[in-house]
Amino acid sequence: MYRFITLLWMAFGVANAHQMSPTYPVLEDSYLEGISVTKVKVFNKREDVKYYEIGVFDKDFKPIPFVAQYKLRGIAFNEYAIFDIYLNNKYSKDATYICSESMLTDIESTGLNSKICSKIKK
Amino acid sequence: MIKELALIGVVGIVSFGGSKSAFALDVPITAQVTGSCIISTETQGTYGQPYAYKLSTAASDGGQQPVTRVDVTLANAYKVKFTAPDSFSSAPQLNDVVTFTGDTEVQAVSDATNMADYETDKVEVNDYVDEYGLTATGSTWFKHSSVANNGGDRAFPSGTYTSYVTAECIAL
Numbered sequence: 001m002y003r004f005i006t007l008l009w010m011a012f013g014v015a016n017a018h019q020m021s022p023t024y025p026v027l028e029d030s031y032l033e034g035i036s037v038t039k040v041k042v043f044n045k046r047e048d049v050k051y052y053e054i055g056v057f058d059k060d061f062k063p064i065p066f067v068a069q070y071k072l073r074g075i076a077f078n079e080y081a082i083f084d085i086y087l088n089n090k091y092s093k094d095a096t097y098i099c100s101e102s103m104l105t106d107i108e109s110t111g112l113n114s115k116i117c118s119k120i121k122k
Numbered sequence: 123m124i125k126e127l128a129l130i131g132v133v134g135i136v137s138f139g140g141s142k143s144a145f146a147l148d149v150p151i152t153a154q155v156t157g158s159c160i161i162s163t164e165t166q167g168t169y170g171q172p173y174a175y176k177l178s179t180a181a182s183d184g185g186q187q188p189v190t191r192v193d194v195t196l197a198n199a200y201k202v203k204f205t206a207p208d209s210f211s212s213a214p215q216l217n218d219v220v221t222f223t224g225d226t227e228v229q230a231v232s233d234a235t236n237m238a239d240y241e242t243d244k245v246e247v248n249d250y251v252d253e254y255g256l257t258a259t260g261s262t263w264f265k266h267s268s269v270a271n272n273g274g275d276r277a278f279p280s281g282t283y284t285s286y287v288t289a290e291c292i293a294l
Binding site for chain 2: 113
């Protein structure tokens, strides 16, 4: 019962949250030769955040070149965005993490910068 | 008689086979468990100023400690890393070097049995960075503290000071 209440609360009770899924995105062949693609979904339930930035990193969190329609994207409160991420196959072997990070524009005193990283399934 | 028995046998086999295949019809139930990490601001922090040269989030100093909640839907799939402020993100023109200290600790957990060791197992990467392995599904509340001391005990110039805690949820 306790777990059920916790799950309900996790599903509906989060008032100010940043969420990203899946945990382990899979790279698939795109319609372009030599280019792989995957998708991540970012859900904005933070009223204080209007923009999120997406990035691709290797195992040491060094940036990996990628292409997306938007790397920095406005996501309204209680809305989600799906990012299509295209990677050249010569980088896809090293690509390990896809991260979304909140862009703080208006913080009062001690705010929270949230960053969530999914791990690309090999 | 032999023909009738043979016919009954054939009909029986056909019926049995037909009904067997009807009962054995596979109804697929599929699921794609994607899992996710959710980072929430539970309490916004504020600095109190117990002395002219000190800003602190401690309640005893007139501040409020920020509280972050992290929910995970997959066990052993994420670690969470918190970085306490080591500078102001915005401040008036400062008149000396500011020294920051900060810490993070578990405030509460949703699963007292499986999350009991979160605080004892935390890795203190450096003075500002703490890492926790999220080995169970559910929610964990983390409380952060931040103290800023102005050099030479000089008074902070008047104005608005802001800083932020960074919370990173990293898939393993």
